[in-house]
Amino acid sequence: MHIPDGFLTNRVAVSLDVVSGANILYAARRARVDFSSRMVPIMGVLGAFVFAAQMLNFPILGGTSGHLVGGCLLSVILGPMAGSLTMATVVLAQALFLQDGGLVALGANIFNISVVTCFSGYAIFKLLGGSAEGGRRLLIAGFVAGWFSLIISSSCCALEMALAGAIPLRVGLATMSGYHALVGIVEGMLTAGVLGFLSKVRPDLMKIDGVGRFGVWDWIGAVLFVALPAAVLAKAGSSGLPDPLEKLLAGSPLLVEAGAGSQKLSSSARYGDYLLRAGVFVLLIGSGVLAKRLARRKRSGP
Amino acid sequence: MRHNFIDRYAALESPLHILEPRSKLLAFTALIVGVLSIPVDRGSLFFVYFFATAVLMGISQIPLPYIMGRSLVILPFIVLASLAVPWKGFYGIGILFVRAILCLILLILLTNTTRFVELMRGLRKLGCPQILVMNLGFLYRYLFVLTEEAMRMKQARDCRRVGRAPFGEELKILSSMLGTLLIRSFERAERMHSAMLSRGYSGHFPVLSPRRFSWHDLVFLSGITLFIVLTVLLR
Numbered sequence: 001m002h003i004p005d006g007f008l009t010n011r012v013a014v015s016l017d018v019v020s021g022a023n024i025l026y027a028a029r030r031a032r033v034d035f036s037s038r039m040v041p042i043m044g045v046l047g048a049f050v051f052a053a054q055m056l057n058f059p060i061l062g063g064t065s066g067h068l069v070g071g072c073l074l075s076v077i078l079g080p081m082a083g084s085l086t087m088a089t090v091v092l093a094q095a096l097f098l099q100d101g102g103l104v105a106l107g108a109n110i111f112n113i114s115v116v117t118c119f120s121g122y123a124i125f126k127l128l129g130g131s132a133e134g135g136r137r138l139l140i141a142g143f144v145a146g147w148f149s150l151i152i153s154s155s156c157c158a159l160e161m162a163l164a165g166a167i168p169l170r171v172g173l174a175t176m177s178g179y180h181a182l183v184g185i186v187e188g189m190l191t192a193g194v195l196g197f198l199s200k201v202r203p204d205l206m207k208i209d210g211v212g213r214f215g216v217w218d219w220i221g222a223v224l225f226v227a228l229p230a231a232v233l234a235k236a237g238s239s240g241l242p243d244p245l246e247k248l249l250a251g252s253p254l255l256v257e258a259g260a261g262s263q264k265l266s267s268s269a270r271y272g273d274y275l276l277r278a279g280v281f282v283l284l285i286g287s288g289v290l291a292k293r294l295a296r297r298k299r300s301g302p
Numbered sequence: 303m304r305h306n307f308i309d310r311y312a313a314l315e316s317p318l319h320i321l322e323p324r325s326k327l328l329a330f331t332a333l334i335v336g337v338l339s340i341p342v343d344r345g346s347l348f349f350v351y352f353f354a355t356a357v358l359m360g361i362s363q364i365p366l367p368y369i370m371g372r373s374l375v376i377l378p379f380i381v382l383a384s385l386a387v388p389w390k391g392f393y394g395i396g397i398l399f400v401r402a403i404l405c406l407i408l409l410i411l412l413t414n415t416t417r418f419v420e421l422m423r424g425l426r427k428l429g430c431p432q433i434l435v436m437n438l439g440f441l442y443r444y445l446f447v448l449t450e451e452a453m454r455m456k457q458a459r460d461c462r463r464v465g466r467a468p469f470g471e472e473l474k475i476l477s478s479m480l481g482t483l484l485i486r487s488f489e490r491a492e493r494m495h496s497a498m499l500s501r502g503y504s505g506h507f508p509v510l511s512p513r514r515f516s517w518h519d520l521v522f523l524s525g526i527t528l529f530i531v532l533t534v535l536l537r
Contacts, residue, residue: 040437040495104338192476
C-alpha cells in the first residue's frame with residue numbers, strides 16, 4: 001500500500017505532504033511528550049515492534065501469508081496522537097530503509113497508513129464501546145476497528161491514485177479494497193487477539209492512553225476521516241458508472257487537473273509552472289518552520 | 303541473522319558518501335521533484351535524467367545488482383498499473399514506470415550513501431519535528447533486537463508443533479505471540495528509559511564526528527542546481 005514516487009502528480013503529493021506535516025506537528029503538540037519522559041522510548045520501541053511483528057507471518061492459503069499491520073492496535077493502546085506519531089515514524093523508516101514508498105509521496109503514505117488508520121481505528125473502537133475491561137465487547141470492537149481501518153486507508157490510497165490520474169478509481173478501488181477486505185480479516189482478528197491477550201496479562205498497559213486527551217474536535221476530525229472515504233465508497237458502489245469522481249472533479253475548480261486528463265495539463269508548457277508551484281510549497285513549509293523556530297528561540301531566550 | 307541488510311553500503315567513502323546530509327537530502331529531493339515534473343510529451347528529458355542518475359550511481363560505488371534488487375519493491379504497483387493499460391495506453395503506463403523507477407533509484411542512492419545517524423541529523427536540521435527524529439532513532443536501534451526476538455519466538459513455535467493447526471487456532475497462537483512481543487517491547491522500553499536517565503539523558507543525542515559542510519557540498523549543490531536549471535531551460 002506504500003505509493004512510490006511517480007504515481008502521484010506533484011499537486012496531489014505535495015498537498016498531502018502539507019496535510020501530513022500539519023498533522024504530525026499537531027499530534028506532536030497534542031501528545032505533549034516531554035523529551036525526557038518515558039513515552040519517548042516507548043513510542044520508538046513500539047515502532048520497532050511494528051517492524052518485528054511484520055516478520056511474524058502465518059500461512060493462509062496457497063503460498064500467501066498474512067501479518068499484522070498494526071496502526072489500529074497502536075492507536076488503541078497509545079491513544080490516537082501518540083499512535084499516529086509512531087506509525088508516521090514507521091512509514092518514514094520504511095521509506096528510508098526499505099524504499100517502500102517514495103520521498104515526495106511520503107506525505108500521502110503517512111496520510112493513508114498513519115493518520116487515517118490510527119484516527120479511524122481509534123474512533124471506531126471507541127464508538128463500539130471497547131474498553132480496557134476485556135471480554136467479548138473488546139474483542140468485537142477490536143476486530144471491527146482493525147478491519148475498517150484497513151479498508152478505509154486502502155480506499156484512500158485508491159482515491160489518491162485516481163485523483164492523480166494514475167489508476168482509474170474503478171480499477172483501483174476494486175483491487176485495493178477487495179484485497180484489503182480479505183487481509184483486513186486477519187488484521188482485525190490479530191488486533192482483537194492481541195488486545196484480548198493484553199487485557200488478560202497486563203491490563204495496566206491498556207491504560208497508557210492518557211497521552212493527549214481525545215477532545216470534541218478530535219472526534220469531529222476522526223469522523224470526517226471515516227465519513228469522507230466511506231461516502232465516496234458508497235457512491236462508487238451504488239452508481240457504478242459513470243465514475244462519481246469525475247463529477248466531483250468537474251465541480252471543484254481545485255481538482256480539475258486530473259479531471260481534464262493528464263495529457264493536456266502536463267504538457268511542456270506546464271513544466272515550469274509545476275516546478276514553480278512545488279517551489280512555492282517548499283518555501284511555504286520552510287518559512288513556517290523558520291517562523292516557528294524563531295518564535296521558540298525568542299520564548300526560550302532571556 | 304544478517305544485521306546490515308538495511309544500510310549495508312552506507313559506510314563507504316565515495317564522493318557521494320562524504321557529503322553533508324542536509325545538502326544531500328535537498329539535492330536528491332530536488333532531483334526527484336525534477337523527474338516528477340517532466341511533462342509526458344517530453345520523453346527525451348527522461349534520458350537526460352537517466353544519464354545523471356547513472357553518473358551518480360557510478361560515483362556512489364554501490365554495486366549495480368544491489369540497486370537492481372532493491373528496485374524490485376515497486377513490482378506490485380507495476381502490476382496494479384498494468385491493469386490500467388486500457389485506460390491510459392501503453393505509452394502512458396510506460397512513462398509511469400520510467401518515472402517511478404528513476405525516483406526509486408534516486409531514493410536508494412540517497413539512503414545508501416548516508417549513515418543513519420547522519421540522515422537523522424540532516425532531517426532534524428531541516429526542521430523535522432524532534433519527536434519524529436528521536437522515534438526514528440529508537441526504531442533503528444531496536445529494530446534488530448526486536449526482530450531477532452520475533453524470529454526466536456517463531457522458531458520456538460515451529461519447533462513445538464507438527465504440521466499446521468486449524469485457522470482459528472493458528473491465529474490465536476499468533477496473537478499471543480504478538481502480545482508477548484508487545485509486552486517485552488514495553489518492558490524493554492522502560493528499562494532503557496531508566497538506563498538512559500541514569501546516564502544523564504536530557505532529550506538530546508550527541509553525534510560523534512559529524513560531516514561538516516565543505517567545498518564538496520558547494521560543488522555538488524551547484525552542479526545539481528545547474529543541471530535542473532538547464533533541463534528547465536532546454537525543455
